[in-house]
Amino acid sequence: MIKKFIHQFASPKTYLFQVERAYKFILFFSLVVYIVSLIWGLFFTQEDFIQGNSFRIIYLHVPASFLSQSLYVSMALASFVYIVWRVKLAAYLVISIAPIGALTTFIALTSGSIWGIPTWGTWWQWDARITSTLILFIMYLGLISLHSSFSNYEKADKLLSWLAIVGAINIPIIKKSVDWWSTLHQPASITLTDKPSIDPSMLYPLIGSMIGFFGIIICLVIISSKYQILIREKNKSWIKEYV
């Protein structure tokens, strides 16, 4: 019954027509939330006592950093769905998310480096958290290069899915690395169980920017998956109707 449900609602055709309708709404809402939160954070929050105005990079760095890991987890979940239930759409989503994940990781790494200059006096430090994020970036690039090296799409999808699942082991290591090893990196300001260590006037625009950035990335994933579906389903008759 689960298999029938998944196959019914996870056809590329259904997905494409559904997201077309939702896309503009999600993009508009995300852009509004993101821009408002950024303006609030950049211009209307008081400067940090220790870091000064450079702390404002938090509104750009933290959403990217959080998303870079979340996207890998969603890739691993989609890979699991593909391997277990053989849902084609899941495979398309895996390869769609990989370049977006690489983008967010790149943003996290470079914004973190730029933030490091006024804060730590160095643009790079080989501590566990930063190194793990760099490893994650290389893993994204590895995934993309693995998929592109096979001309047989089905084989490439299967291998990519296996690699994504195995690589997902790296995610808890990144998450916990701040706690496991003493590092230069600031500990997590927002956790699931404890009260946030950040002031509310800084926290609310941060949450807003995370929601907005999340929505923007969802829209990017939608466009990327649309592109994948158009390539992979090009011989299907419904594509003519869509185009």
Next chain:
Amino acid sequence: MKYLGLELLKLRKKTRSWLGPILVFWLIMIAYPLTIEASQENLEIGFFSVLWIAILLSMMFATEDIFTEDYNDGTLEQTLINDTSFAYQVALKVMIHWLLIGIPISLLSFIFSLGTNGNLSLSLLILPFAMMSSYIFLNLFVLGNALSLNKGSVLGAIITLPMALPVLIVLGKSITAIQLEINYSGFIFLLLGSLSIIIVSVPIVVSYIIKAHLE
């Protein structure tokens, strides 16, 4: 037992496959002192970093053609369709590689460590770390080679190298703990735990990956 003997015989006959990585390790450890001022203090500073990286690279070379020959001559397909579990045979293959390559390299690590810092207790501790880490690296690179089965081993190594880096971090931290005489048993248990998971899961995943290649 039949497969164990068969894999052992296959690897022993291909001298380049088991001796090559050991020689590569040897060469890296010999090359290291040539790159710096060979005073005792200078040698000790970077020694362990070079040691772990040398083990990593040797294991990468050790798995270079672990499946290629069998894939090209159809042995892999035969192995897939016979009665014994394919994952079990992969696990045996990895274990044989570790016995013939990993253990000698671990013993060499002990010797080089003793020669560099003259500390017997430290060098004896290197042995279990080298043995566990070489087995972990072997499994990871076997996974990479299975993924890039007929696309060259470089792609597979590049893909799985990031997964080996956290192991290097743990190895580095454990040496610091040993040298500072802090409790290092946590690192041993961490490596042991990782190894016990990898030793079971990697052959299973590799068997599925190779089945995907052969379909």
Next chain:
Amino acid sequence: MFDFAFNSLGEAIYMNGHGIYVWSVVALVLISLLSFFIGYNLKIKKLKKKFNESN
């Protein structure tokens, strides 16, 4: 909570010397996101044109 944190717009851009870091990150994020959006939309447009020509 909604008081402007600076005395002027110029000060907001300068940010006590930290402006270069903050605004360079803003530019980085903007350029990265825009390039991906534009890139993918162009690719899709190209594909649609190809489909229409073949039909």
